Amino acid sequence: MNGGISLNNKLLPLTNYAVFLDCDGILIEKGNINSPSEMQFSRDAILSLRYLQNYFTLFIVTNQLNIPKEFITHEQIEKINRALISRLAEYGIHIRQVYYCPLEHSEGYKYTKANPYFLNTAVSEYGIDLRGSFVIGDHPRDIRIAHNAGTNGIYLLTEYGRERRDELPLRSLVVNNIWKAGLLASQIAFSQMHKRDVDVELKQAAEIIRNGGVVAFPTETVYGLGANAYDGKAVARIYEIKKRPSFDPLIVHICHPDNIKFVVSELPSIASDLIDRFFPGPLTLVLPKSSDIPDIVTAGLSTAAVRMPAHPMALELIRMSDVPIAAPSANLFGRASPTTAEHVRKQLGNDVDMVLDGGHCFVGIESTVVSLISHPPTLLRVGGVSIEEIEKVIGKLASPSEHETMRPSAPGQLRHHYAPRTPLIFYDAIKDLPENVRAGLLAFCSPKESDRFEVVEVLSPNGDLREAAVNFFSALHRLDDMGLDIIVAERLPNKGLGIAINDRLMRASQTR
Numbered sequence: 001m002n003g004g005i006s007l008n009n010k011l012l013p014l015t016n017y018a019v020f021l022d023c024d025g026i027l028i029e030k031g032n033i034n035s036p037s038e039m040q041f042s043r044d045a046i047l048s049l050r051y052l053q054n055y056f057t058l059f060i061v062t063n064q065l066n067i068p069k070e071f072i073t074h075e076q077i078e079k080i081n082r083a084l085i086s087r088l089a090e091y092g093i094h095i096r097q098v099y100y101c102p103l104e105h106s107e108g109y110k111y112t113k114a115n116p117y118f119l120n121t122a123v124s125e126y127g128i129d130l131r132g133s134f135v136i137g138d139h140p141r142d143i144r145i146a147h148n149a150g151t152n153g154i155y156l157l158t159e160y161g162r163e164r165r166d167e168l169p170l171r172s173l174v175v176n177n178i179w180k181a182g183l184l185a186s187q188i189a190f191s192q193m194h195k196r197d198v199d200v201e202l203k204q205a206a207e208i209i210r211n212g213g214v215v216a217f218p219t220e221t222v223y224g225l226g227a228n229a230y231d232g233k234a235v236a237r238i239y240e241i242k243k244r245p246s247f248d249p250l251i252v253h254i255c256h257p258d259n260i261k262f263v264v265s266e267l268p269s270i271a272s273d274l275i276d277r278f279f280p281g282p283l284t285l286v287l288p289k290s291s292d293i294p295d296i297v298t299a300g301l302s303t304a305a306v307r308m309p310a311h312p313m314a315l316e317l318i319r320m321s322d323v324p325i326a327a328p329s330a331n332l333f334g335r336a337s338p339t340t341a342e343h344v345r346k347q348l349g350n351d352v353d354m355v356l357d358g359g360h361c362f363v364g365i366e367s368t369v370v371s372l373i374s375h376p377p378t379l380l381r382v383g384g385v386s387i388e389e390i391e392k393v394i395g396k397l398a399s400p401s402e403h404e405t406m407r408p409s410a411p412g413q414l415r416h417h418y419a420p421r422t423p424l425i426f427y428d429a430i431k432d433l434p435e436n437v438r439a440g441l442l443a444f445c446s447p448k449e450s451d452r453f454e455v456v457e458v459l460s461p462n463g464d465l466r467e468a469a470v471n472f473f474s475a476l477h478r479l480d481d482m483g484l485d486i487i488v489a490e491r492l493p494n495k496g497l498g499i500a501i502n503d504r505l506m507r508a509s510q511t512r
């Protein structure tokens with residue numbers, strides 16, 4: 001009945017692997033704190049964890065050398081740990097557990113770092129698979145424990161880490177900072193998950209981008225059709241391939257928040273707040289454009305849309321290309337977005353120079369687009385980050401004005417967008433359907449009726465909106481490929497990602 005998705009039907013994290021992150025000096029700036037108020041996250045810690053949690057269950061491991069010395073009590077530590085978990089939760093980061101280890105091994109303290117107790121506990125309590133897991137730390141002992149337990153270690157060259165580097169075991173993975181560690185761990189987990197080494201493909205793709213070519217690549221939302229954002233001629237080919245009207249501006253993709261300065265000319269504090277909370281991830285910001293970005297990218301607008309995707313292949317492609325990448329979704333204009341490499345190949349075939357296969361997109365619906373040009377900020381497209389989440393950070397969003405809807409500043413606003421070739425109607429309108437019509441049903445969780453339909457696609461048997469979003473475009477593509485007379489779609493609950501899916505359905509249902 002339902003074709004299913006290639007994620008083993010697993011929502012995030014995508015694997016059973018874990019990251020055990022050392023706390024002092026790595027996650028938080030200053031070690032051995034005595035109260036939650038002293039807690040200060042180190043540079044890039046938040047964004048790295050947000051990225052890592054797509055693939056890994058997150059654990060924090062902290063040394064508490066002050067417990068045996070009786071400078072701090074267990075109660076104080078528990079309080080700090082609870083504060084740590086809730087501060088991170090405000091940033092959308094879910095920590096499964098904090099393990100703390102009095103440094104000196106003494107009776108009753110099993111959580112010593114010399115004893116990989118916490119690794120084994122994570123295996124037995126949470127079903128963690130250590131083979132693809134990582135310990136990230138800046139003490140050579142962290143790496144030795146990882147190796148002894150049959151898991152991976154990544155050594156960080158913090159100030160402390162530099163001093164002890166020569167004590168490292170041979171063949172240790174060594175990186176300069178936590179963000180590099182996040183990239184490396186995700187890249188390795190991704191390669192293991194897909195049982196292939198993507199490095200060669202990425203090098204080739206980056207070469208194509210640098211030489212003015214066009215590459216289709218995976219992001220967490222949908223596949224993008226990318227070119228060097230500084231190269232107007234390369235970008236022109238995107239419009240040609242997509243058969244996209246030229247008034248339609250593209251999103252520029254970056255691989256680190258710092259690089260936003262290469263795309264936009266102003267960064268108001270409200271933008272920084274959104275970046276801190278949502279990058280990398282399915283949020284696009286519209287800001288005054290940098291003069292380095294050619295007009296063709298922004299379709300002549302004085303603003304540019306920018307986002308940092310959360311997919312390892314996307315980030316690595318941008319990093320290796322060493323330029324921001326302008327990319328719309330990799331579908332023909334107005335058609336349903338691609339969430340697999342196969343969808344891209346079917347629609348764009350040989351027109352692109354290369355299609356990078358990154359598996360099924362794990363958000364499955366395009367990014368939310370917010371313009372920070374106006375006050376209050378305007379919601380231009382509902383998408384992978386819900387309106388509620390954004391409003392929690394920056395307050396009420398405005399809807400696009402009447403004027404903007406007439407001449408859309410975001411084509412996501414065009415009335416018939418995201419459409420399959422097969423006509424689509426809502427379930428509410430089904431009474432008008434003649435008996436002999438071959439219809440397929442796009443259902444949310446349990447289909448209202450199945451007998452009437454040739455085929456039924458269920459978006460999420462458990463009624464999970466996130467799972468429904470992941471499956472949405474794939475299900476639509478499958479129904480569209482069946483040569484049906486009509487697709488009948490159930491409306492989803494109008495909250496969270498359900499709003500974004502209903503929006504796509506509404507636009508797909510507009511008759512051409």
Ligand code: TXA
Binds near residue numbers: 223298305
């Ligand atoms: O998730 C996504 O956003 C995907 C992946 C590939 O990143 N990209 C995507 O691109 O959906 P596209 O081109 O299909 O949609 C981009 C949206 C459009 O609605 C476009 O009008 C809007 O962003 N946009 C781009 N630049 C803009 C600007 N300067 N002002 C207002 N809207 C803009």
Ligand code: MG
Binds near residue numbers: 328329337
């Ligand atoms: Mg699109």
